[in-house]
Amino acid sequence: MEGRTVPTLVKDEELIKKRRNQMIKSAVSLFKQKGFHRTTTREIAQTAGFSIGTLYEYIRQKEDILYLVVDSIYEQFCSRMEEAVSQGGNSGERLHNGIRAYFKLIDDMQDEMLVMYQESKSLNKDSLQYVLKKELLLTSIFEQLITDCVDENICHLSKEEIHAFAHNILVLGQMWAFRRWALHSLYTIEEYTELQMKLMNVREKIPI
Template sequence: MASGRKNIPSLVKDQKLVEKRREQIVEAAVELFISKGFHKTTTREIARASGFSIGTLYEYIESKEDVLYLVCDAIHTEVEKKMEEAMVESRTGAETLRHAIKGLFKVMDEVDDKVLLIYQEIKSLPSEPMQYVLRREEHITQVFERMLQKGIDDGSLQLDPESVKLMAHNIVVFGEMWTFRRWALRKHYTLDQYVEMQTSLLLNEFKPIKK
C-alpha cells in the first residue's frame, strides 16, 4: 500500500474480489463524473453503471467520496505506469529526460479527460485523502527532478541545482497544458508538434551557469 493511502473498509473479505469490484466501480464512475460531474452523479447511478444494486455497492465503499478517491488513485496509477513504460533509460540524463517528456505528454493526451477530472473534483475529497492524491501528483514531479539531477551529475545538462525543483514542475505543467488548454492548442498543433516545440523550449532553457 502506498504511503498515506486511505484504507476504505469493505464488508467483503475476499481482497481479490474487492479489487475486481472496485475496478468496475471506478470504470463506471469515471464516465459518469466526466459527463455529469461529481456532485450531480448519484451513488445509485454509479451502482447501476457498475452492474450492482445500491446495497451491493455499499459492500465495497462507504460513500461517494470514497469512489472519487478510488478514481483519483486509479488515474494516478495509470499515469505513473504509462510514464514508466515510456521512459527509456539512455546514456545521459538529457537523453532520458527527452524520452520522459515525450512519454508524459503522450500520457496526458491519452488520459486527458481523467486528468481534467482530478483537477476539477479533487476539492470534493476530505482533507487526508486529498493530501494523499496531491502527494501522488508530487511523485510524478519528483521523477523529473531525479532525471534533471542525473543530467547535472553526468554533465549533459548545465542547470543550477537550485532550479531543479522548479524546472521539474515546469515540465509537468507543460504536459498538463495539453489537457487544460486543449480547446485552443489542438486547433493549431498536433501532439507531435506540441511535443517537439515544448521539448525544444524546455531544453533551450538549460543554460550554462554564469560564474
C-alpha cells in the same frame, strides 16, 4: 507511499479490484458530465452494471469512489512514467523519453486528468494531502531525471532551476488536457510535445 484504506465487506482481492475498476471507469464518465456533487452512487452503480447494494459492499460513501478515482490515476501515471524512464541511454535521452511519455499519458488520460483536478477539492483533508503528495512524487521523477543530467555534466542547472524545470514540464503537459478545446485543432500530441520541448529549450539545455 501508503494511502488510506477504503473499507469493503468483500474478502476476494481479485473481485475487489475488478468491481472497483468498474466503479472508477463509471465514475470518471459521470463526474466529467455532471460533476462529483451532482452524480449519485445509484448512477455510478447503474453505469458500472451492478446494483446499489453491491456497490456499497465495496465502498462506504461516495467520497470513497472519488478517492479511488484520483488514486488510480496517479498510480497509472507514476507506474507508466517509471517504466518509460527506465529504458536505456544516457540521462539526457531518459529525460527526453520521459517528457514524451508523460505528454502521451496526458493525451491517453485526458478525461481522467480533468476529473482529477476539477473534483479532488471534494476529498477530505487526509485524502487530499495524500493525492497532493502523489503529485509531488510525479514531479520528483522529473527532478531526478534532470539532476542525473547535471551529475553527468550534460547540463548545468542550480537546484532552484531543477525544481522549476520539473514543475514546468508537468504544467505544460497538463495544459494539453485543460485547453484541448483550443489546442487539438492546431497540433497532434507529437507536434505539441516537440514544440513545448523546443520552447523549454530542452535540447539546448540537455542535448542528446
